[in-house]
Amino acid sequence: HNLPDFVYFNHSQHVTVAGVACQTCHGEIQTMEVVEQFAPLTMGWCINCHRETNVNLEGxxxxxxxxxELSKKYGVEKLTIAEMGGLECGKCHY
Structure with a gap:
């Protein structure tokens, strides 16, 4: 996966902090005979994920x-990544 130079992707933030499984972005790599790109990793793909995925609070x-605090503000029990600021331009772009 080659991202443009003006895009910042923190792998640790997604895997370690958020608990995103490798297969979410890389596909079923454990069953691939030849490793190939699974997800497009376009800006639209990332934004859709941030809009649809609830923040994992477990541990x-x-x-x-x-x-x-934000759950009270938005009146919801679960928050998406977008509601936690995950669509702010500076999170991914320099």
């Missing part, structure tokens, strides 16, 4: 307090 103190 994640990093998000616990802010999730509580």
């Amino acid at each position: 994640n103190e990093y998000y616990a307090k802010i999730h509580e």
